[in-house]
Amino acid sequence: MKKTNRKHKLILAILAMSGVLYSGNILLDSAPAIAKYGRKGKNTQTPAEAHFYEGTARMRARDFDGAIDSFLQAVYFARNGFYPEAHYWLGICYKEKNKDDKAIASLKVATNTSVEPLPDAFMAMAEIHLRNERYEEAEEAIGGARMAGAPYEKQYYLEGLIAENKKEFQTAEAYFVSALGEKPWKWTQAWMHLAECKMKQKKWLEALREFNDLLKTDQPLKNEPLDRIYSDMGVCSLAIGDHQGALDNWHRSLDYDPTNQETHMQLGMMLESEKHYSSAIKEYKEAIKYLAERKPNDPRIQQLRNRIIKLEQMIKPSEVAPQGAKPSPYMRRRDEEQEGPGQNSSGPGKRYTPPAGDSGF
Numbered sequence: 139m140k141k142t143n144r145k146h147k148l149i150l151a152i153l154a155m156s157g158v159l160y161s162g163n164i165l166l167d168s169a170p171a172i173a174k175y176g177r178k179g180k181n182t183q184t185p186a187e188a189h190f191y192e193g194t195a196r197m198r199a200r201d202f203d204g205a206i207d208s209f210l211q212a213v214y215f216a217r218n219g220f221y222p223e224a225h226y227w228l229g230i231c232y233k234e235k236n237k238d239d240k241a242i243a244s245l246k247v248a249t250n251t252s253v254e255p256l257p258d259a260f261m262a263m264a265e266i267h268l269r270n271e272r273y274e275e276a277e278e279a280i281g282g283a284r285m286a287g288a289p290y291e292k293q294y295y296l297e298g299l300i301a302e303n304k305k306e307f308q309t310a311e312a313y314f315v316s317a318l319g320e321k322p323w324k325w326t327q328a329w330m331h332l333a334e335c336k337m338k339q340k341k342w343l344e345a346l347r348e349f350n351d352l353l354k355t356d357q358p359l360k361n362e363p364l365d366r367i368y369s370d371m372g373v374c375s376l377a378i379g380d381h382q383g384a385l386d387n388w389h390r391s392l393d394y395d396p397t398n399q400e401t402h403m404q405l406g407m408m409l410e411s412e413k414h415y416s417s418a419i420k421e422y423k424e425a426i427k428y429l430a431e432r433k434p435n436d437p438r439i440q441q442l443r444n445r446i447i448k449l450e451q452m453i454k455p456s457e458v459a460p461q462g463a464k465p466s467p468y469m470r471r472r473d474e475e476q477e478g479p480g481q482n483s484s485g486p487g488k489r490y491t492p493p494a495g496d497s498g499f
């Protein structure tokens with residue numbers, strides 16, 4: 139085996155271990171094919187290869203702008219611009235930077251020029267089309283991945299995401315079950331989407347069971363979003379009438395992410411429904427704080443402020459007890475004349491009551 143190929147494989151192994159070989163939600167287990175070049179002198183490296191290695195190092199450091207520059211240089215120095223691996227990683231970097239048109243163009247060059255199949259390039263294109271709601275193009279890219287030999291579980295997962303985005307939750311649920319395969323399940327993201335699809339179908343108890351199983355499994359799971367899991371469990375608990383369970387789960391969620399405005403809002407609404415107005419106000423204020431930092435133009439900010447004003451008016455005690463209207467001088471003289479000399483209707487221990495139908499003015 140040539141030394142150059144060994145270097146390529148070493149770099150790809152390092153990228154896999156460092157977490158760079160992730161495309162969206164899907165781990166890119168299979169590295170792109172390594173192009174075979176003609177004979178070279180011992181320990182020589184072309185300028186194209188030098189820039190390629192520089193690009194992979196920058197990707198490891200998550201310097202995607204720098205990596206893009208390096209991969210472009212690698213393509214520039216490659217004879218006739220033929221460098222499928224550089225085009226592939228260039229597309230992945232563009233994808234990370236949300237430069238979707240450039241990402242698709244680079245990935246297409248990679249799939250059209252690589253001698254070896256590149257299923258991960260097709261999967262990356264499918265993810266890009268999916269997040270832009272181009273579902274037909276996403277399906278077409280999944281078909282390309284299938285022809286290139288992509289693992290079936292990854293195909294099912296992407297099909298599930300498409301169905302979920304199209305609000306076809308029952309179909310999505312079936313795809314996620316297929317992606318997870320036989321139990322025990324180990325794929326955190328697919329499991330989460332399965333549980334949340336059940337929530338969206340109002341299968342509250344089934345969703346709760348999935349979340350509980352996910353938390354209690356003996357299998358090693360990667361990247362468990364514990365704040366999201368407990369937040370979802372709180373919603374399910376509330377839906378079945380378990381307010382204490384909802385409260386406990388939302389508090390656990392905030393233990394993992396105290397800045398989650400959605401959880402603060404959920405807590406506030408439940409506390410308000412229970413007439414715990416002071417506690418509800420506190421949660422609404424927390425929600426406003428974090429929502430304003432992330433989405434300052436979100437209309438819910440003003441809605442929450444209006445709720446706080448209303449609740450504060452409901453719990454604010456009266457500062458002065460209501461008193462009867464004081465008689466005018468004219469009314470006092472008239473009453474004295476009617477009651478006769480020596481009598482005072484507004485004397486000590488006696489409260490003045492205006493005549494019926496008389497405002498006192």
